Amino acid sequence: MNQNTSFQVKTILTVLALLSAFPAFARLNVVASLPDLAAIAMAIGGEHVEVFSLAKPQEDPHFVEAKPSLILKLSRADALIEGGAELESGWLPSLLDRCRNTRIASGAPGRISCSQSVRLLEIPTSLDRSKGDIHAAGNPHYLVDPENARRVAKQIGESFEALDPKNVVAYQANLKKFTTDLDTKLAEWAKLMQPLKGRELAAYHNSWLYFAGHFGFKIDIFLEPKPGVPPTPPHLAGVISRMKASGVKVIIVDPYLDRRTAETVAARSGAVVVDVAQFPGGIKGTENDYLKLMDKNVQAIAAALVK
Numbered sequence: 475m476n477q478n479t480s481f482q483v484k485t486i487l488t489v490l491a492l493l494s495a496f497p498a499f500a501r502l503n504v505v506a507s508l509p510d511l512a513a514i515a516m517a518i519g520g521e522h523v524e525v526f527s528l529a530k531p532q533e534d535p536h537f538v539e540a541k542p543s544l545i546l547k548l549s550r551a552d553a554l555i556e557g558g559a560e561l562e563s564g565w566l567p568s569l570l571d572r573c574r575n576t577r578i579a580s581g582a583p584g585r586i587s588c589s590q591s592v593r594l595l596e597i598p599t600s601l602d603r604s605k606g607d608i609h610a611a612g613n614p615h616y617l618v619d620p621e622n623a624r625r626v627a628k629q630i631g632e633s634f635e636a637l638d639p640k641n642v643v644a645y646q647a648n649l650k651k652f653t654t655d656l657d658t659k660l661a662e663w664a665k666l667m668q669p670l671k672g673r674e675l676a677a678y679h680n681s682w683l684y685f686a687g688h689f690g691f692k693i694d695i696f697l698e699p700k701p702g703v704p705p706t707p708p709h710l711a712g713v714i715s716r717m718k719a720s721g722v723k724v725i726i727v728d729p730y731l732d733r734r735t736a737e738t739v740a741a742r743s744g745a746v747v748v749d750v751a752q753f754p755g756g757i758k759g760t761e762n763d764y765l766k767l768m769d770k771n772v773q774a775i776a777a778a779l780v781k
């Protein structure tokens with residue numbers, strides 16, 4: 475390599491380094507704890523954000539594997555969107571301790587904690603973790619109520635506007651589109667679910683409370699004795715007799731739970747198991763799309779109940 479070529483190579487490398495440090499269209503680097511929050515962030519951020527979900531759609535949101543690769547993602551994030559209400563309390567704090575990123579520290583503008591936007595249900599009057607209940611701050615699975623998705627989308631939009639004011643117009647337009655699409659779907663779902671109001675379902679884990687509240691179902695039979703506590707034979711015997719007594723014909727199960735146990739209970743109580751998911755991608759064909767996922771959940775439950 476002669477001196478001239480060497481100089482040219484150095485110049486090109488310098489220019490490339492500068493370009494990567496100051497990209498012309500820098501996108502907001504967003505990390506979401508869970509895929510439902512990530513999907514809403516993608517809908518609101520559009521082309522102005524890069525979104526990564528720490529948890530996979532098939533992972534239990536209470537027990538996500540705290541891999542070192544996730545620390546790297548967090549260390550580079552401009553924003554962290556979390557569910558809060560202790561949903562991620564078993565794994566996210568240790569990752570945050572190790573990522574040393576002040577942009578997403580508690581209280582920083584880049585820390586978007588979405589439980590602030592919703593009214594939590596089942597907040598315990600006295601804190602008692604001794605029995606293993608992992609819903610110690612109230613039920614944290616609030617995004618299965620589409621109205622809570624509307625609230626969370628608004629909060630995420632406002633946070634993006636504050637962090638990236640030059641793209642306010644785009645964020646507002648994307649939020650408007652999301653809520654308009656949501657309204658269209660809500661009308662369809664209401665029509666489908668209206669005749670099924672008051673019906674009772676059983677669930678493996680208490681993650682469908684807000685969904686039941688929105689659509690007028692009753693869910694108070696759970697395969698887990700307490701949220702996060704694995705089913706025991708005596709508890710399941712009680713579940714089967716309660717299901718028979720109340721005529722409950724459907725057990726809903728998330729992808730990360732033990733479907734075989736649900737199948738056994740269903741076989742002994744004359745019910746069917748219905749696969750539902752809180753997280754886009756938890757049902758095939760719903761990747762990164764909250765409304766598509768909820769559509770599948772609503773269709774699956776309605777189809778099982780009308781039988």
Ligand SMILES: [Zn+2]
Pocket residue numbers: 536609614615679680681701
């Ligand atoms: Zn839970």
